[in-house]
Amino acid sequence: MILEEWGWATDFAEAFAPFNDGRHLPARVIRGEKNYFRVLSPVGELTVRFTGKIRHHAGGRPDLPVVGDWVVVAPQGQERGTIVAQLPRRNSFSRNLSGRRKGKEQRAEEQVIAANVDLVIIVSGLDQDFNLRRIERYLTLVSSSGAAAVLILNKADLCPDPAVCVKEVKNVAGTTPVVVCSALEPLQLLPLQQYLKPGQTVAFLGSSGVGKSTIVNGLLGEDRQKIAAVSSSDGKGRHTTTHRELFLLPQGGVLMDNPGMRELHLWGESADLEESFADILTLAQKCRFRNCSHDHEPGCAVQQAAVAGTLDSDRLASYLKLKNELHALGRGRK
Numbered sequence: 001m002i003l004e005e006w007g008w009a010t011d012f013a014e015a016f017a018p019f020n021d022g023r024h025l026p027a028r029v030i031r032g033e034k035n036y037f038r039v040l041s042p043v044g045e046l047t048v049r050f051t052g053k054i055r056h057h058a059g060g061r062p063d064l065p066v067v068g069d070w071v072v073v074a075p076q077g078q079e080r081g082t083i084v085a086q087l088p089r090r091n092s093f094s095r096n097l098s099g100r101r102k103g104k105e106q107r108a109e110e111q112v113i114a115a116n117v118d119l120v121i122i123v124s125g126l127d128q129d130f131n132l133r134r135i136e137r138y139l140t141l142v143s144s145s146g147a148a149a150v151l152i153l154n155k156a157d158l159c160p161d162p163a164v165c166v167k168e169v170k171n172v173a174g175t176t177p178v179v180v181c182s183a184l185e186p187l188q189l190l191p192l193q194q195y196l197k198p199g200q201t202v203a204f205l206g207s208s209g210v211g212k213s214t215i216v217n218g219l220l221g222e223d224r225q226k227i228a229a230v231s232s233s234d235g236k237g238r239h240t241t242t243h244r245e246l247f248l249l250p251q252g253g254v255l256m257d258n259p260g261m262r263e264l265h266l267w268g269e270s271a272d273l274e275e276s277f278a279d280i281l282t283l284a285q286k287c288r289f290r291n292c293s294h295d296h297e298p299g300c301a302v303q304q305a306a307v308a309g310t311l312d313s314d315r316l317a318s319y320l321k322l323k324n325e326l327h328a329l330g331r332g333r334k
């Protein structure tokens with residue numbers, strides 16, 4: 001087993017050095033179950049649990065291992081082991097779980113979704129799923145993680161005029177590359193090859209039913225992931241994938257398939273909007289007040305652009321909504 005194929009690199013090796021005593025193995029979490037993990041180690045796949053000590057030191061959920069993490073394992077026998085430490089993450093994605101519950105004052109609760117991801121491919125369907133506001137939300141999530149992003153507009157076969165949607169998406173995507181395809185046609189996945197590199201981890205994110213697992217199977221060249229038998233007629237999907245999991249590509253590169261997220265509440269800071277809403281931040285430099293909220297102030301260049309139609313007013317509303325969400329989060333996590 002060559003660990004480098006799974007993304008092992010010198011920074012992780014340095015962090016592992018103190019454990020390199022012949023009794024421990026480095027391993028990557030490739031799948032998480034309720035009470036155990038599957039990890040990939042130099043001696044192959046192992047089923048591991050984590051010690052109470054890690055649970056104690058973690059001081060809460062965000063620090064516990066997630067899929068993508070590199071961990072230190074004390075092997076027991078041929079197939080089992082215990083996670084004794086977690087190596088520092090390069091990056092991670094989080095969402096705010098408290099947003100899922102109804103109620104007035106909610107304490108923010110961070111859920112780390114995945115770790116050590118180089119590139120996120122955000123998948124959107126060109127069917128009823130198509131929603132620019134959701135795409136903006138995903139782009140903001142990715143920019144807060146520090147990973148690179150690519151947008152896939154899948155199910156092109158179900159869209160009478162994909163070019164119209166692509167144009168709208170490009171208005172919100174900034175510099176993020178946009179790829180249009182139908183995952184049912186393997187040849188249409190070829191443009192994705194340029195984003196897959198040996199040792200790099202690529203995660204697929206998007207709503208349920210958009211075709212993430214279909215794309216993963218297409219790239220792996222085999223049906224590893226179960227996909228929905230038929231597209232559901234309301235376009236909402238069915239949560240076919242229930243676990244996130246890493247897969248090794250035959251030509252190198254690691255793919256992470258994810259369950260579709262029903263709701264995505266952000267975990268981050270207002271600054272995370274700087275990349276996903278760079279156009280608004282550029283306009284804001286011309287606002288009369290430096291701390292303009294772009295809501296009601298006189299001399300607001302952002303509002304003026306929305307009135308003039310050079311900035312989509314729905315996009316501005318989306319920006320203000322996400323900004324409020326992140327501000328509220330800043331208060332809630334204190």
Ligand SMILES: Nc1nc2c(ncn2[C@@H]2O[C@H](COP(=O)(O)OP(=O)(O)OP(=O)(O)O)[C@@H](O)[C@H]2O)c(=O)[nH]1
Nearest residue numbers: 155182183209211212213214228231239240241260
């Ligand atoms: N028409 C059409 N159907 C597609 C395309 N890609 C995927 N599908 C269908 O869409 C349905 C959902 O695909 P999945 O790959 O299971 O979707 P998913 O994003 O993995 O969904 P979850 O696992 O629930 O998050 C399946 O019936 C696929 O066959 C496409 O490009 N065009």
Ligand SMILES: [Mg+2]
Nearest residue numbers: 212213240241
């Ligand atoms: Mg799936």
Ligand SMILES: [Zn+2]
Nearest residue numbers: 287292294300
């Ligand atoms: Zn303003």
